Structures are given as structure tokens and as C-alpha cells.
Amino acid sequence: xxxxxxxxxxxxxxxxxxxxxxxxxxxxxxxxxxxxxxxxxxxxxxxxxxxxxxxxxxxxxxxxxxxxxxxxxxxxxxxxxxxxxxxxxxxxxxxxxxxxxxxxx
Numbered sequence: 001x002x003x004x005x006x007x008x009x010x011x012x013x014x015x016x017x018x019x020x021x022x023x024x025x026x027x028x029x030x031x032x033x034x035x036x037x038x039x040x041x042x043x044x045x046x047x048x049x050x051x052x053x054x055x056x057x058x059x060x061x062x063x064x065x066x067x068x069x070x071x072x073x074x075x076x077x078x079x080x081x082x083x084x085x086x087x088x089x090x091x092x093x094x095x096x097x098x099x100x101x102x103x104x105x
Contacts, residue, residue, distance in 0.1 A: 006053045009044060010062040016041040017069040024076040 016037050023034045048054060054063045 001051065003058075006051070006059075007062070009048055010053065010059065010066065013041060013044045013048065014062075014065060014069060016044065017066070017073055021069065021073050021076055024073065024080055027080070029077060029080055 020029075020034060020037050020041070023029055023031070023037070028034055053059060054066070
């Protein structure tokens with residue numbers, strides 16, 4: 001496979017990661033669009049790994065950019081998970097409060 005095609009694959013993966021990060025920031029990481037992007041990215045990652053594209057020295061810059069994007073995505077997902085956990089805790093507390101009110105009426 002030509003170097004141009006390999007670079008295109010890495011750029012496409014970078015683009016998929018950036019779109020996933022954007023969706024997470026919008027709060028849409030549980031949607032079908034995010035899942036579709038994840039499946040595309042996974043397929044592309046598998047193809048890139050099989051061809052050992054990122055192991056080539058001339059791909060160092062691309063490898064670094066992809067690593068940073070994966071780190072950003074991971075952190076964004078972790079932040080969203082924490083936010084959801086906080087909201088779930090608030091809902092549980094509210095339900096408990098309502099239960100207390102009901103039992104005292």
C-alpha cells in the first residue's frame with residue numbers, strides 16, 4: 001500500500017476521533033452516531049495495526065497526534081461519566097427524600 005494511502009488512513013482515524021470528542025462535549029456519547037463512529041474507528045485501527053503503519057519512523061508525528069486525541073477522548077468520557085454519576089446520585093437522593101415524605105404523610 002502506498003504511503004499516501006497510509007497517511008490518508010491515519011488522517012481519517014484522526015478525524016473520527018475528533019468527531020467523537022466533539023460528540024462527547026455535546027453530551028452525545030451514548031447515541032447511535034457515536035457508536036457508528038466508534039465502529040469505524042475500531043475497524044480502521046485494526047487495519048492500521050495489521051499493516052503496522054504506526055511502527056514506521058516517518059509516522060511519529062501522526063502517532064503522537066493520535067495518542068493525544070485518544071487521551072482527550074478518554075478524559076472527556078471520564079468527565080462525562082463523573083457528571084452522570086453525580087446526577088444519578090442527585091436523583092437517588094431526591095427519590096429517597098420523596099419516599100421519606102410519603103411515609104410521613
